[in-house]
Every structure is written in C-alpha cells, then in structure tokens.
Amino acid sequence: MWFLLISIFICCSILKYFQKLNYWRSHGVKNISFIRLISNVLKRQMGVALGDIYQQLYEEKEPFKVALSPFLTVLILQDMESIKDVMIKQFENFPERGFYTNHRDPLNTNLIRLEYEWWRPLRQKLTPVFSPAKMQAIFPTLLKVTELFASKVKTTMEEEENGELAIYDLCARFTTDVVGSVAFGIEFNSLEDPNSQARRQGLKIFDYVWHPILDSLAGHYRAVKNFFNIKLFKPEISGFFRKLVSNIIEYRQKNGIRREDLMDTLIELKQHDERSKQEFALSLELIVGQVFGFFGAGFETSSNTLTYVLYELARHPEIQEKARENVKEVLKNHGNEFTYENIREMQYLKQVINETLRLHPPAPYTVRVCRQPCSLTTKRGSLKIPLGTKVMIPIYGIHHNPQYYPQPHLFRPERFDANMELGCKFPSCAYMPFGLGPRICIGERLAKMLLTLSLAMLLQRYRFSCCPATPKELHFDPRKMLVLSSKEKIVLKVETV
Numbered sequence: 001m002w003f004l005l006i007s008i009f010i011c012c013s014i015l016k017y018f019q020k021l022n023y024w025r026s027h028g029v030k031n032i033s034f035i036r037l038i039s040n041v042l043k044r045q046m047g048v049a050l051g052d053i054y055q056q057l058y059e060e061k062e063p064f065k066v067a068l069s070p071f072l073t074v075l076i077l078q079d080m081e082s083i084k085d086v087m088i089k090q091f092e093n094f095p096e097r098g099f100y101t102n103h104r105d106p107l108n109t110n111l112i113r114l115e116y117e118w119w120r121p122l123r124q125k126l127t128p129v130f131s132p133a134k135m136q137a138i139f140p141t142l143l144k145v146t147e148l149f150a151s152k153v154k155t156t157m158e159e160e161e162n163g164e165l166a167i168y169d170l171c172a173r174f175t176t177d178v179v180g181s182v183a184f185g186i187e188f189n190s191l192e193d194p195n196s197q198a199r200r201q202g203l204k205i206f207d208y209v210w211h212p213i214l215d216s217l218a219g220h221y222r223a224v225k226n227f228f229n230i231k232l233f234k235p236e237i238s239g240f241f242r243k244l245v246s247n248i249i250e251y252r253q254k255n256g257i258r259r260e261d262l263m264d265t266l267i268e269l270k271q272h273d274e275r276s277k278q279e280f281a282l283s284l285e286l287i288v289g290q291v292f293g294f295f296g297a298g299f300e301t302s303s304n305t306l307t308y309v310l311y312e313l314a315r316h317p318e319i320q321e322k323a324r325e326n327v328k329e330v331l332k333n334h335g336n337e338f339t340y341e342n343i344r345e346m347q348y349l350k351q352v353i354n355e356t357l358r359l360h361p362p363a364p365y366t367v368r369v370c371r372q373p374c375s376l377t378t379k380r381g382s383l384k385i386p387l388g389t390k391v392m393i394p395i396y397g398i399h400h401n402p403q404y405y406p407q408p409h410l411f412r413p414e415r416f417d418a419n420m421e422l423g424c425k426f427p428s429c430a431y432m433p434f435g436l437g438p439r440i441c442i443g444e445r446l447a448k449m450l451l452t453l454s455l456a457m458l459l460q461r462y463r464f465s466c467c468p469a470t471p472k473e474l475h476f477d478p479r480k481m482l483v484l485s486s487k488e489k490i491v492l493k494v495e496t497v
C-alpha cells in the first residue's frame with residue numbers, strides 16, 4: 001500500500017516537473033536546475049550567488065531565469081520593468097514574501113512574515129510608529145546610547161594591544177542596545193556587559209527550529225504546516241519574548257511610565273484599539289510579534305552596515321577625512337551639538353552611507369510570491385506568471401551592475417552626489433537597499449538616523465585605519481542566508497583624532 005502511494009506521488013511529481021518545464025521553455029525562459037541553485041547557495045552567500053545569475057542574465061539580455069522543482073517555482077528577475085511591476089505597479093498580485101506563518105505562535109506574526117490580509121491593516125497601524133515626529137522624540141535617548149558606544153570604543157581601544165579592535169562585536173552590541181532599548185524599552189545592557197543575561201536570552205531569537213533554507217522553501221505549504229501546528233521558533237523563546245514584552249507593557253501601564261520610545265507608541269495604539277473596539281485590534285500577541293520582527297530585521301542589518309562603513313572608511317583615508325570635515329563643519333555651525341536636525345545636514349556622510357549600502361547591501365535580495373496569476377511585460381513580450389511562483393529580486397546583483405554603477409566594486413560616495421558629473425546617474429529603481437514599494441523597510445528612517453549619528457560621533461572622536469589583521473577584501477558567510485555578514489573578523493586600528 002505504502003509502496004503504491006509513494007510510487008504515485010513520485011510519478012505525479014515527475015509529471016508536474018515536466019509540465020512546468022514545458023511551460024517555461026515554450027515561453028523562452030531559460031532554466032537553472034534547482035539542485036544547482038541550492039548547491040550554489042550552500043557555497044556562496046545567497047544574495048551574492050543570485051547576483052552572479054543576475055549579471056549573466058543582464059549580459060545575455062534575458063529578462064528572467066527559472067529554477068524548477070515539482071513543488072516550487074523560483075523566478076529570478078533581471079528586467080528592471082518587471083522588477084518595478086512586481087514590487088510597485090502590480091503589488092496586489094505579489095504582496096507577500098511567502099513565509100510560513102503560524103498564528104498560534106506570536107513570533108511568527110510579524111510584519112516581515114505576515115500574509116497580505118494581516119499585513120495590510122497592521123502596516124497601516126504601524127507606519128506612524130516610525131514617523132519623523134517619533135524619530136525626533138526618540139533622538140535624545142538614541143544620543144545617550146550613542147555616547148555610551150563612543151566611550152566604549154575608547155575604553156576597548158585602550159585595553160587592546162595597538163588599539164586594534166574587532167569592530168563588528170562593538171557595533172553589534174551598540175545596535176542591540178539601540179534597537180532593544182531606544183526602540184522598545186528592553187534593556188540589554190550589552191555595551192556595558194556583553195555577557196549580560198538579557199543579551200544572551202535576547203540573542204536566542206535567532207535560534208530557529210528549522211534551517212532558514214527550509215523555511216523559505218516550504219513557505220507556501222502553509223495549510224499543511226498549520227494543520228500540524230509546526231512552529232518555527234522554540235517554545236521557550238516564544239515564551240521568553242512574550243513574558244518580556246508583557247512585563248514591560250504591564251509595568252508601564254500600571255505606573256503611568258512614558259519613555260518616549262517606540263514601545264510607548266505601540267502601547268498607545270493597543271489602548272486606542274481596545275477603547276474603540278476596532279475590528280483589527282493590536283493585541284499583546286501582535287505587539288510581541290512586531291517587537292520580535294523589528295529586532296530580527298533591524299539588529300543585524302544595522303550592525304553590519306555600521307561595520308562596513310567603518311571598514312570602507314579605513315580603506316579610504318581621504319574619504320574618511322572628507323567625511324570628518326563634513327561632520328565638523330556642520331557641528332561648528334550648531335554649537336558643537338548633535339541634534340536631530342543637524343545630523344540631516346551631513347550630506348557627504350549621507351553619501352558615504354548610501355554608497356556602503358550599495359556596495360554591501362546587508363539585505364542582499366528580497367522575495368515576493370505571486371498570489372494571483374498575472375502577466376509581466378518585458379521587451380520580449382508578455383509572460384503569464386502562475387500562482388505560487390516565488391520571485392527573487394537580486395538587490396546585490398542590481399547594485400553591482402556596471403551599466404548603472406561604473407566600476408561597481410569601487411567605493412565612490414560621489415555616485416550619490418547630484419551635483420557631480422557622475423552622480424545619481426542610475427535609474428531610481430536600481431538602488432534599493434531598503435527594498436521597494438508598499439513592503440519597503442518600515443525601519444529605514446530609524447536605521448538612517450542611528451547610522452548617521454553614530455558615525456558622525458565616531459568620526460568626530462576617532463580615526464580608523466587598516467592594520468595587518470584587516471581583511472583585504474570581504475567574503476560573505478553562506479550560512480547567513482538572509483544577511484550579508486562578513487566571514488572574516490573585521491579588525492581596524494582606532495586612534496583618537
């Protein structure tokens with residue numbers, strides 16, 4: 001009996017595979033074997049591997065390539081018009097990333113993973129949490145954590161031989177404290193004590209039950225996984241996070257405490273929804289999910305960006321000097337104080353950050369899943385996209401396309417200077433470190449504010465340079481599929497200015 005069932009299953013799978021293959025071939029779409037794609041991705045970081053495929057497609061003037069398995073179809077996009085279609089114009093047809101969401105596990109129900117029906121009202125509710133006014137309100141708290149970070153750099157530098165620091169570790173402790181404390185009122189104290197219990201517990205949020213490759217592959221079998229109540233995170237992690245957040249909310253509500261952070265806004269939204277008996281109310285579970293999601297999406301992306309900016313500045317001392325002059329100039333005009341307004345005037349520093357995000361985009365690709373069969377139009381004609389097709393947008397590849405960015409491997413902040421001859425000559429959609437369209441990164445403003453402030457303060461006080469332990473070039477860890485994370489330790493020499 002089992003033998004018969006398994007044989008039928010195998011035959012159906014093979015049939016399905018060949019049906020798909022015929023479909024895509026008859027529409028002139030080249031295919032890459034799924035096994036080859038997976039083996040590439042196991043050897044090279046996923047975003048970089050997709051970037052190579054993108055570049056090959058660009059040179060061959062092929063709009064797409066498809067990777068087929070009986071159960072999953074992955075379409076890698078090269079054509080810029082199709083990318084705009086998927087992410088902006090036809091968003092309603094591609095509104096999700098295709099992750100599995102188990103609504104019985106609050107950690108799953110975050111903005112990144114949620115399906116469209118839940119995501120839409122939630123995104124509407126959460127957008128004001130990251131408004132310019134809120135960013136201005138949290139600035140003083142951010143400033144305090146940044147001051148602590150800058151002084152920690154000094155003490156660590158004095159402790160280390162020759163002032164050579166493994167810079168990622170400090171940046172990661174800083175962004176843990178910023179995203180935890182400034183944003184959500186969770187005190188990790190990791191700058192003070194890297195082994196604090198809160199930090200060790202907090203970092204467990206990255207302990208997935210499954211490997212992320214399985215998570216993204218099997219994302220669209222939601223019904224089956226929901227039926228078996230399959231959880232993505234270990235129950236003790238869900239429990240830990242739920243307790244942590246509910247204690248904070250309860251404590252603040254009971255004692256009428258406000259900290260002018262993003263958690264205040266989430267609590268206000270929850271209270272408002274309870275009073276007005278909204279159909280889609282922000283519950284404790286949803287808040288837990290969002291805090292978890294913001295932390296997961298914000299921590300590694302920001303700490304890696306900060307590290308890569310310092311690395312590029314150490315490798316380009318003349319650019320570092322120019323950025324320092326820019327910071328000093330702006331500060332001089334504002335009584336030597338860092339404010340929400342004046343860091344926005346640091347135009348050259350902004351270009352340095354933008355160029356780093358182009359060269360080393362910490363989120364090197366993004367994904368959308370086709371929820372309604374529809375057509376994409378390319379120069380080669382129209383192509384029907386079947387339901388469930390997973391569409392990959394190779395951010396890293398687009399950012400390294402020499403057509404848009406001449407000599408793409410060089411670090412040149414002038415690319416983002418509209419006044420320069422070479423500046424801003426790329427199409428606007430060819431730059432997307434924070435994604436594009438309605439599902440663009442919600443934390444972009446917070447990320448830019450924390451990067452600009454921390455870099456301005458570090459440049460004001462310290463000089464960064466390469467030392468023998470500094471890697472000559474960066475290689476990215478294939479085990480970290482979702483973020484661009486350096487394989488090598490990034491060690492820099494730090495001196496006071």
Ligand code: HEM
Nearest residue numbers: 112294297298301302363366434435436439440441443447
């Ligand atoms: C340098 C730092 C950051 C980078 C480069 C970055 C990049 C991205 C990218 C590429 C996406 C996918 C967008 C798309 O699919 O179109 C994304 C989504 C997201 N990011 Fe960020 N991010 C950063 C920091 C943050 C921070 C600090 C937070 C929150 C505190 C955050 C929260 C989110 C969330 C919640 C989403 C999902 C949005 C949605 O689906 O509606 N990110 N981010």
